[in-house]
């Protein structure tokens with residue numbers, strides 16, 4: 001299809017929309033108030049609007065290879081912050097898809113160049129779920145499961161962001177969902193990812209992690225508030241002698 005054909009299609013679409021709803025474009029020009037944020041794969045077979053039955057103005061969209069939520073990705077973080085704090089979206093959908101080339105590439109024992117650094121985030125998902133992953137003998141089934149596990153981990157990654165943690169202190173935090181799209185059937189499957197986000201990992205990823213760490217420290221026998229609390233925050237004043245006597249981490253959970 002040439003660019004001329006694309007422009008012609010566009011004019012046809014405008015005429016069609018105006019015929020059914022003369023005020024359609026004026027309304028959209030006034031601003032947007034989408035209820036959903038879609039985080040999906042860039043794959044051309046997974047168009048956000050078409051598979052969800054949403055039209056212009058209804059869904060804020062971020063897409064990248066393999067629908068990743070990477071904490072150093074300022075593009076994704078900017079989209080997320082704007083969607084949550086300004087647009088006030090009610091639901092965030094992380095949408096993976098079976099047959100994802102990015103996921104397959106991450107699982108293959110090959111090097112692809114720059115993209116390997118992006119795929120490493122999916123390899124981390126394999127590491128976290130290695131036993132389950134290795135137990136699946138069928139190659140196709142194993143990849144399908146990896147697509148699902150990747151979506152589950154990306155929903156957790158969303159929950160780890162301070163953007164979602166702060167939103168959860170408000171009266172209307174967005175709900176997080178993990179979905180997988182089946183290209184062969186055209187159907188979306190809800191993975192029913194637990195919406196408690198980071199759950200039992202709150203003490204690590206929570207924005208109040210240091211407060212928890214202090215509580216753990218205070219529960220240690222022989223706790224000395226003056227000497228021990230300073231070590232929790234930073235350790236610039238340590239002398240060589242102190243370092244020698246340092247017998248290990250101070251944040252271990254009291255048994």
Ligand SMILES: [Zn+2]
Pocket residue numbers: 041042043065066067097099100101102103
């Ligand atoms: Zn994909």
